[in-house]
Amino acid sequence: MTISIGSPSGASATTCGYCSPPGKRSSSKSAVHAAGLSANQLSCEVYQKMIDRGWRRSGTWCYKPDLKASCCPSYTIKLDANNFKPSKSQRKLINRWNRFVLRGKQAESKPSKSKEQTFSLSNAIHAAEVSFSSTEVREHRFEVTFSECCFLLAIH
Known part of the structure; x- marks a missing residue:
């Protein structure tokens, strides 16, 4: 216990x-x-x-x-991560972020290679990270570092 x-x-x-x-x-x-x-x-x-x-x-x-005395209602947002499908605007935003990190502010979008090519959220989310990219020259450095959080370890 x-x-x-x-x-x-x-x-x-x-x-x-x-x-x-x-x-x-x-x-x-x-x-x-x-x-x-x-x-x-x-x-x-x-x-x-x-x-x-x-x-x-x-x-x-x-x-x-205290919902009766507060100005705004509280909304609980729950998401089943395994069934999440990013919308077109979310996919565009992820691609724009990756272009910015890899090629800089003025990078133009390249037309889609193929309509049959499926969007992989996990690949796209990590595409701009230093640890997931090749040795190509990049405009910006985006690195994710994980650190332990004692509070979260205690409750999960």
């Missing part, structure tokens, strides 16, 4: 970045939290129970939004 350790805090309010003008935050504290918890370590069972009861997480900060 894994022990869960956290430092609870009471109700709080913060400014909302969603219902403000673009690039600015609202001046009033309109995102209200009924309770908060700074989690040092959470077991999977405790974390799941909190999520099932409406808690949310941002890094090690867990909070229970």
Whole structure:
């Protein structure tokens, strides 16, 4: 049995970045939290129970939004990653990013080689990474580095 350790805090309010003008935050504290918890370590069972009861997480900060007092509703977004199919605009964005990293700002798009050629999301996502590309000269360097996160290891 894994022990869960956290430092609870009471109700709080913060400014909302969603219902403000673009690039600015609202001046009033309109995102209200009924309770908060700074989690040092959470077991999977405790974390799941909190999520099932409406808690949310941002890094090690867990909070229970007060939806009646908050300005904007909270939406839970879940995605079945195995069944995800990128849209045409998402594929274009990934290809544009890869062209920028590999060939620079003014790189023009090349016409598609073949209509039968299928788009591989995993290959396209990693195409611009240094570790996945050949020794070709590139305009920019894009490198992904993974580091351990003790909090995530504790809850998963």
